[in-house]
Amino acid sequence: MTTGPEVPANRTATLTDVAKLAGVSIATASKAINGRGEVRATTRVRVLEAAELLSFAPNALARGLLSGRTGTVGLLTSDLEGRFSIPILMGVEDAFGAGQVSVFLCDARGDAIREKHHVRALLSRRVDGLIVVGSRTDPRPPLAGNIPVPVVYVYAPSANPDDISITVDNVGGGQLAIEHLLSCGRRNIAHITGEAGFQAARDRADGAAAALAAAGLRMIGHRPYFGSWDESWGRAAAHMVVEQHPEVDAIFCGSDQIARGVLETLRDLGRDVPGSTSVIGFDNWDAVAAHSRPRLTSIDMNLKRLGAVAGQRLFAAIDSATAPSSEEFPGRIVIRESTVPIG
């Protein structure tokens, strides 16, 4: 091995540096590093040792141009500030492994024009695939135009059944919540939830109604209390429910924020939770559920897993044409102190 010059501290090592240090031609160094067979094993070892010594990172760009793959993926969100994108995004990253695949993050801010710009930029960077994360569970229009790479829609499904969509089973989530309250011995259950315009609100309410019907019961008030997703609605609706239906012994809330408002009103009214009334939330948002008083039982949508599955499906679709599929994943219940079996 010749003693080649050191790489100056202010630049990264190139293939030329590696070839020099290993005492081989650039062509040979390239073949050795790319694992093509026409290089003797001893030469290959020498080149790889030199590469290691120089911290040589093969130029991913140049590799991408040759292989037709770039090892990059575009992640298009519409609502980074919302709480749902982040765990999904972390799940995607877990699926790809640190540094194996790099993720371009684009936030369209709910703007279709901006989304188009982003998609065009991502395609011009030759991403191998796209993951589109919705901010609500209503089906969304598929990406416009001619998309030459696989696309996976997550949280919000594509309205086109020929696309690949990964979603949460909100009907099942509503059932889970009610079944837990029933198994705690509750029979007079109200449902306070968000805007009826949201598929998520309707699905959770449908699941709740079905689980009650299966037990021969109906919701308190005979319908869900649709309103908004925040605490103020939770406070107001809880007042109304308790006044009109003092027999209520459990409240299933469509979000943890609503549940938080419900807890406040019940405390104001001197109703003990979970003693006289059980409360269950939805989302398992740690900042709310784990710090309210009492701490809140809630349905967790397993968003990190959802993101990981989306990453896996995208990988599969990049590797080989995959059949379109719509997959729905169940949530799980996280039990804390706001629900308890009654003696």
Place this chain on the structure above:
Amino acid sequence: MTTGPEVPANRTATLTDVAKLAGVSIATASKAINGRGEVRATTRVRVLEAAELLSFAPNALARGLLSGRTGTVGLLTSDLEGRFSIPILMGVEDAFGAGQVSVFLCDARGDAIREKHHVRALLSRRVDGLIVVGSRTDPRPPLAGNIPVPVVYVYAPSANPDDISITVDNVGGGQLAIEHLLSCGRRNIAHITGEAGFQAARDRADGAAAALAAAGLRMIGHRPYFGSWDESWGRAAAHMVVEQHPEVDAIFCGSDQIARGVLETLRDLGRDVPGSTSVIGFDNWDAVAAHSRPRLTSIDMNLKRLGAVAGQRLFAAIDSATAPSSEEFPGRIVIRESTVPIG
């Protein structure tokens, strides 16, 4: 213009397609699109029209290899789940403009090994620069190894003064909070805050003490109540403060979550907010501050602007060697119903 073949629906247009449609050679089409001068103006217009017609997106990868710039930037966070990364990230994106520069997002999850992996992968993708977003305001070690591109540290400064760091003025934030309470006529002010091990907690407390001293006052209890950043601590500490110092007429809280716990305890104790006691939070976290009862006055750290400035500084550093700089940006107060001037 010859009528070239249409591009099949399942692939993106290539330079060859554009050249065919414009009736010129591939070399000429390339020169026309890259804006090099050796092409007649009429030919250039014809090529650009063809490119527009075919939605031709020039291959950013190939362009990057030629120019030495890729138009990509790596954004390295350590805590995506924390609330602070996201607005910073959105600010960075705003600074770069949709699709102008693409951002690789990497979450190191607070793990130094993972961070190293990510940095190596980003460098192998030839990013033009890196933005490192911290999850707390304590100085962090600079990125290890030989980084051949500019780096901007944001929220958490680099421990190396030769780096470019963009941070929040937490001392000033503490001052802002106290000055507002003083101008509301409050004199007996307590400070309940998070862990003393956090620079942010110490800085805010120092700012508060300085503003009180300037008015000839001291904190209730003569020291900050350090504890943890959550509601439970806010509830417990408020009980203690009111019991030991019933004269307290205002509480400055180190976070909105602490403030929320303080509000709950004051209500439980029958103390009117803001009538008898003013409460101010820190972070202006909408989910808490805008929905608590009463709604919470809070200090906003302008994190989106912080991210935008980081993006601008990185741009400048990519364009030309910039001098190292440490810049601190002030927060602002957002006044809601939990503070009010007393008659």
